[in-house]
Each structure stands twice: as structure tokens, then as C-alpha cells.
Amino acid sequence: MVRMSATPVLHVDMDAFYASVATRDRPDLAEVPVIVGGGGRGVVLSANYLARRSGVASAMPMTRARRLCPEAVVLAPDFALFDQVSSAVMEVFRQVTPVVEAISLDEAFLDVSSAARRLGEPEEIAERIRSTIHDEQRITCSVGVAATPVVAKLASRRAKPDGVVVVRPDAVTAFLHPLDVGELWGVGEKTRGQLHRLGLFTVGDLAHTPVRTVQRALGGVHGAQLHALAWGVDQRVLTPRSGPHAPDRSMGADRTFDRDTDDPDVVVTEMLRLSAKVAGRMRSAGVAGRTVTIRVRFADFTTITRSRTLTEATDVTVEVHRVAVMLFRALGLQRARIRLVGVRVEGLVPREQVHRQMQLGEREHGWSDAERAMDRATRRFGSSAVRPARLLGGAG
DNA sequence: TCTGGGGTCCTAGGACCC
DNA sequence: TCTGGGGTCCTAGGACCC
The missing domain is CATH 3.30.1490.100 (DNA polymerase, Y-family, little finger domain)
Known part of the structure; x- marks a missing residue:
């Protein structure tokens, strides 16, 4: 009998993608804080881990980033190169499974439930992907493994940088509930503030609040969805896409x-x-x-x-x-x-x-x-x- | 010189139709 | 007559994601 894995979804996320690609041929920048971003009124697109140590983060105004880390080397983005590396990485994913949903240039969900017989357990597949990308592209990535996409995504964040985190089904609530509500997909600054006003700070707080209360604050659809996510319930189905994008609306x-x-x-x-x-x-x-x-x-x-x-x-x-x-x-x-x-x-x-x-x-x-x-x-x-x-x- | 650029989805009111 | 209800389209705004 085939061992059926209960954790068939991988979320693969490149580590500091733009910064890693921009510096992979620059050994002189290996030990230097690096920021990839636009000019005068731009924001930080990506920063390596040395720059992050100074407090630099994605989407931060460049003026602030330069203040926080004046010694950082600032590089302009080369999207043609990023596209090229992204395509190669996505091709590695498709060698594993046809069910690849690219979320952006540097992130994808993979349904590996059908690849188990051929390639082994999801965590073995994750390590295989990581070493292939490292060998072929000389950049690192992190992988989250779980039964549902959203939990896999949170797991890959936990795995960063350059790691793997597996969340088994019986460990989902123990993994989710200590997290800040702001970590959930779909909770941004505004929603986080609303949840805080309700006295809800962790995912566990949210999970243990009546769904009607959450819906009153956030609206029916959003409230119900977030409450379900707090229990690891995620109805999203991965939709494999031919290119990097679905047909645009x-x-x-x-x-x-x-x-x-x-x-x-x-x-x-x-x-x-x-x-x-x-x-x-x-x-x-x-x-x-x-x-x-x-x-x-x-x-x-x-x-x-x-x-x-x-x-x-x-x-x-x-x-x-x-x-x-x-x-x-x-x-x-x-x-x-x-x-x-x-x-x-x-x-x-x-x-x-x-x-x-x-x-x-x-x-x-x-x-x-x-x-x-x-x-x-x-x-x-x-x-x-x-x-x-x-x-x-x-x-x- | 605070705050890019590419998207998606939801809500809510009014028009309009049956 | 003093007031239905459902469905769809259009518009504007807002939240969120990478």
C-alpha cells in the first residue's frame, strides 16, 4: 500500500529573492548589507539579511531604509534577470508535480500528493527542491509543508532562511494559535487593528471567539474566512497555471x-x-x-x-x-x-x-x-x- | 523629499429590469 | 394606490497581497 501523506502541500519561498539574485555573482557583496530598490521616491523591494538586521524591511521607503542602514549597498532591480531566474525555478517545481500555483516571481504552492510514490515523503521532496535550486541558481529558499496552503505558507515563513518546517495535521492548532493575528493571510494593518480593538491578539484568541462576533467586526465573508483559517481550515484549491499568471482580469x-x-x-x-x-x-x-x-x-x-x-x-x-x-x-x-x-x-x-x-x-x-x-x-x-x-x- | 507598481476581491448604493 | 423583492450592472472606495 502506498503511504498516503496527510501533508501534501508545499509552499516554496525564495529567501530575499531580488537581493539574492542581484548579488549571486558579486562575492564582494557577500558580507555587506544590500538593498534592492528604486530611486528617490521608491521603496525597498528586497533586502538581504545583513540589511534586515538594521531594521530594513520590504516596502519600506528608501529614504528611511538609507537612514537605518547608511552603509548598505543599494542596487537597482533587474527585472529581466529576476524573470529569468523565476522561470528556471518554476521549472524545477514542475519536474516535481504539474500542480504548481505561482503566487509571484519568487513563491509557489505545490500539490505533491501525487508525487509521493515517485519521490517520497513531502519533506524529502522539499529538500530535493532546495538542493536543486541551490545547485542550479546559487540561491536559497525555504519550504513549508502542511495539509493546506495557508498553513504551508506560514510554515515556510517560520522556516526562513534556508530551512524546512513541516506542520503535521495533529499539530496545526499548536502551530497556529500562538501566532500574532497579523500573520494570517488576509490580515493587514487595518484588520489587525480591528481585531486588537476586540481584544484579539493571537490566532488562538481569534479561534476562540464566536464567528458571529468576528463577522460583525469584519464583514460576513472575511470574518468567516479568517475564523476558519484560525483553525487551519482553508477551502482554497490549488489551481495549476500554465504560465506564471492566470489570465488577467x-x-x-x-x-x-x-x-x-x-x-x-x-x-x-x-x-x-x-x-x-x-x-x-x-x-x-x-x-x-x-x-x-x-x-x-x-x-x-x-x-x-x-x-x-x-x-x-x-x-x-x-x-x-x-x-x-x-x-x-x-x-x-x-x-x-x-x-x-x-x-x-x-x-x-x-x-x-x-x-x-x-x-x-x-x-x-x-x-x-x-x-x-x-x-x-x-x-x-x-x-x-x-x-x-x-x-x-x-x-x- | 516618508509611503512603488502590479494585481485581486469585497462592499455598498443607485440604476434599471422583471 | 403610498409602496415588493430579486437580480445584474455600474461606479467608487477600501483592504490586502507580493
Whole structure:
């Protein structure tokens, strides 16, 4: 009889992924705090363990990180390289099981219940994956093993750096209940604060509170879900994905200006760049969408969104831009200081599903054909070969 | 020079339809 | 006549994740 494992889910998480990849060919940085992050107004994307020792953490403003760790070496992210390493790592996972759900470039869930006969117990599989990635990519990862995805994820966090933690079914509550409620997936800063106001500080506190009480505070769906998670109950089913991502439901781009602007022309021009980026990605993916949403963040960080749903889905840059500008003008802003602007298209469907009404769509057809031709030129000659006239010239 | 950029999902009110 | 109820779509905002 095959030994059926009761802990068939692995959560694999690269250790300080961007920082590890960025320094793997830099032995001179092995003993130095390293931060990967953006420029002036950026945040920390990844920090190695030496930098973390000074208090540097992901998503922290770079200005603060530099203050905390002035001796750190700051590296700009190289996403092309990170993508490449990520693909190789995901391929290692797929050698183990076809059921791989990538959560991001550096994290994935693996259902290994069917791999037991071939490869042994989950913890053996975990060690095999770790050594393969270490040998092939010269970076380390940590693995959590459990019966459910969310517990596996918490276990991998506990395993960091460079380790494995197995949580067997009879040990789930003993593992979960001492944790801070903020550790649970789905509990961020706000929810944690609400739970604290109820006097709930640990996962155990949450587990032993009537579900109705939790639901009153957090809403029906969220409350019930978190209460179940506190007992290790997780109805999520892993969905294997062909690529790194499931089909997108929306695509967007936004940009924080280097300095706040009150010039509408600057905003409109940036919206064209963003529209071109988004619509270009939509055309590459073969999708179109009906709802255009803009986002505007002001100097005080308050953020608003405005959206408009079209009668026909579009993947046309000039159309997305036209709607975005209409929404922006409708705000009627008078010299407001703007920090960020964003453009997103939602309700994506495969392009073949889009039914175009000829007499209304002729203009868009013309643009669509023209932009497809530009896409082809871009593929042949590079992105600087073809771009809207408004984005050409001077300081840009 | 506090606070990026890419996403997902939920809620809630009003419109509109049957 | 003085007031239904369910369903879906649209819009705006908010929380969360990596």
C-alpha cells in the first residue's frame, strides 16, 4: 500500500529573492548589507539579511531604509534577470508535480500528493527542491509543508532562511494559535487593528471567539474566512497555471512622478505613456477590455478613482487614452498637486470574443490596425523605433 | 523629499429590469 | 394606490497581497 501523506502541500519561498539574485555573482557583496530598490521616491523591494538586521524591511521607503542602514549597498532591480531566474525555478517545481500555483516571481504552492510514490515523503521532496535550486541558481529558499496552503505558507515563513518546517495535521492548532493575528493571510494593518480593538491578539484568541462576533467586526465573508483559517481550515484549491499568471482580469500601469505636479499637460502626457503601455500589453496578450479606470493620488496621499464602461471592449491606445483624459478633465481640478496617475483596463476578454459594430467601430478599426503595425515594428526594431509623437522630443 | 507598481476581491448604493 | 423583492450592472472606495 502506498503511504498516503496527510501533508501534501508545499509552499516554496525564495529567501530575499531580488537581493539574492542581484548579488549571486558579486562575492564582494557577500558580507555587506544590500538593498534592492528604486530611486528617490521608491521603496525597498528586497533586502538581504545583513540589511534586515538594521531594521530594513520590504516596502519600506528608501529614504528611511538609507537612514537605518547608511552603509548598505543599494542596487537597482533587474527585472529581466529576476524573470529569468523565476522561470528556471518554476521549472524545477514542475519536474516535481504539474500542480504548481505561482503566487509571484519568487513563491509557489505545490500539490505533491501525487508525487509521493515517485519521490517520497513531502519533506524529502522539499529538500530535493532546495538542493536543486541551490545547485542550479546559487540561491536559497525555504519550504513549508502542511495539509493546506495557508498553513504551508506560514510554515515556510517560520522556516526562513534556508530551512524546512513541516506542520503535521495533529499539530496545526499548536502551530497556529500562538501566532500574532497579523500573520494570517488576509490580515493587514487595518484588520489587525480591528481585531486588537476586540481584544484579539493571537490566532488562538481569534479561534476562540464566536464567528458571529468576528463577522460583525469584519464583514460576513472575511470574518468567516479568517475564523476558519484560525483553525487551519482553508477551502482554497490549488489551481495549476500554465504560465506564471492566470489570465488577467485587468491590466494597468501607474507612475509616481519624481516631484508632484500641478500641470494638466504633464498628467495627460503621462496618461498617454501609460495607455500605450497597457494597451500594448493587452494586444500582446490578445485581450481587450470594456472598463477604463484612472487613479489620481494627490500630494497628501489621498487617492481617487474614476471609471467609465464602454459599449465595446478595446485594446486601442488612443481609445484608452481618450477615455482616461475625459475622466481626468471631468475631475475639474484647479492646480491640485498630483503625486501619481494610473490607467487600468478591466473586464478583459479574449479579443476574438469582441464583437465590433462596423459603422461605429470604423475609426477604432483604423487605429487598431495602425497600432498592430506599430507593435510589429517595435518587435523588429525596438521600442524606441515607434512611439506617439507626443512622447517624442526633448526632456520628455 | 516618508509611503512603488502590479494585481485581486469585497462592499455598498443607485440604476434599471422583471 | 403610498409602496415588493430579486437580480445584474455600474461606479467608487477600501483592504490586502507580493
